[in-house]
Amino acid sequence: MLKIAKSVEYSILALRYIAKNQEIECISTKEIAEKENIPYDLLAKLMQRLVKHKIIVSKQGKLGGYSLNIKPENLTINDLILAVDQKIQLTDCMVVNPTIEDCGRINDCCLRNPLSKIQDKIEGLFQNTTLKEIIN
Amino acid sequence: MLKIAKSVEYSILALRYIAKNQEIECISTKEIAEKENIPYDLLAKLMQRLVKHKIIVSKQGKLGGYSLNIKPENLTINDLILAVDQKIQLTDCMVVNPTIEDCGRINDCCLRNPLSKIQDKIEGLFQNTTLKEIIN
DNA sequence: TTATATCAGACTAAATTAGTCGTATATAAC
DNA sequence: GTTATATACGACTAATTTAGTCTGATATAA
Numbered sequence A, B: 001m002l003k004i005a006k007s008v009e010y011s012i013l014a015l016r017y018i019a020k021n022q023e024i025e026c027i028s029t030k031e032i033a034e035k036e037n038i039p040y041d042l043l044a045k046l047m048q049r050l051v052k053h054k055i056i057v058s059k060q061g062k063l064g065g066y067s068l069n070i071k072p073e074n075l076t077i078n079d080l081i082l083a084v085d086q087k088i089q090l091t092d093c094m095v096v097n098p099t100i101e102d103c104g105r106i107n108d109c110c111l112r113n114p115l116s117k118i119q120d121k122i123e124g125l126f127q128n129t130t131l132k133e134i135i136n
Numbered sequence C: 001t002t003a004t005a006t007c008a009g010a011c012t013a014a015a016t017t018a019g020t021c022g023t024a025t026a027t028a029a030c
Numbered sequence D: 001g002t003t004a005t006a007t008a009c010g011a012c013t014a015a016t017t018t019a020g021t022c023t024g025a026t027a028t029a030a
Helices: A008-021 A029-036 A041-053 A076-082 A112-127 A133-136 B006-020 B031-037 B040-052 B077-084 B112-126 B130-133
Strands: A056-059 A065-068 B058-059 B063-067
Touching: A008 A029, A008 A041, A008 A065, A008 A076, A008 A133, A029 A041, A029 A065, A041 A056, A041 A065, A041 A076, A056 A076, A056 B040, A076 A112, A076 A133, A112 B112, A112 B130, A133 B112, B006 B031, B006 B063, B006 B077, B031 B040, B031 B063, B040 B058, B040 B063, B040 B077, B077 B112, B077 B130
Parallel strands: none
Antiparallel strands: A056 A065, B058 B063
């Protein structure tokens, strides 16, 4: 039905929470989960993906936690989607070189070209929206 | 992951098939399903939704089938999405008057406003694309 | 040494989407 | 009238995806 993943929602909320508390050196998953009402285990997984994508940095051990590694105005929602979910893909055939596996109709696929244009524009919308615009 | 429903894909393929064969009075679900490789029962259900939304008209009984009730250039992909799937809704809180059921964070929902703008633009993209543009 | 944090990945549950089935009704052809 | 073939309708099941949970490891401050 064309909706964004909960993982993207939760990530935005978590990053907003960290951004709002930037004076504190680092913030734990536990605190964010409690304050933002996000399932702890799920959020913990998302935080790790955000670290892998260099969006936040972690500090391990007691008193550990996370802090931002990028300014909210430099992080696009599309970056976030790529980090914690997957690239937008309107249909199965929206891949670089679709095989018969991806699309049973490659030879006469009337959907691929027109929909890929729409897909690009949708991606553009998310690329042109930064975390800063969302959290302010 | 932001993808369009199979029901929308199948509907486009079916409408294209009917459009390509407009000289024939009406075309059966069986023929479309076979030629376009769409599960018959599923397509049958979609055809009925398209009838309900006045996109096609049906003729019952033997030799029955469907024919277009609207010119391809006057049918937008958004109309199709509304007919066979559901309105685009990026998050649960994208409803007119969100309750606590829709969004556990209504009081401080930083997502609703910015994402609803993006959602409107996405809808606009599908509204500005007609069936004709797809099938040509 | 202990408490509390991240890290990693397998696993389960819930929800959504796709597809199927059974039965009723309409109509052309015979 | 009977038969064959079509749509109409709605319940049901299966498959897939998404969301959430669990188990165990490592890191580090106190």
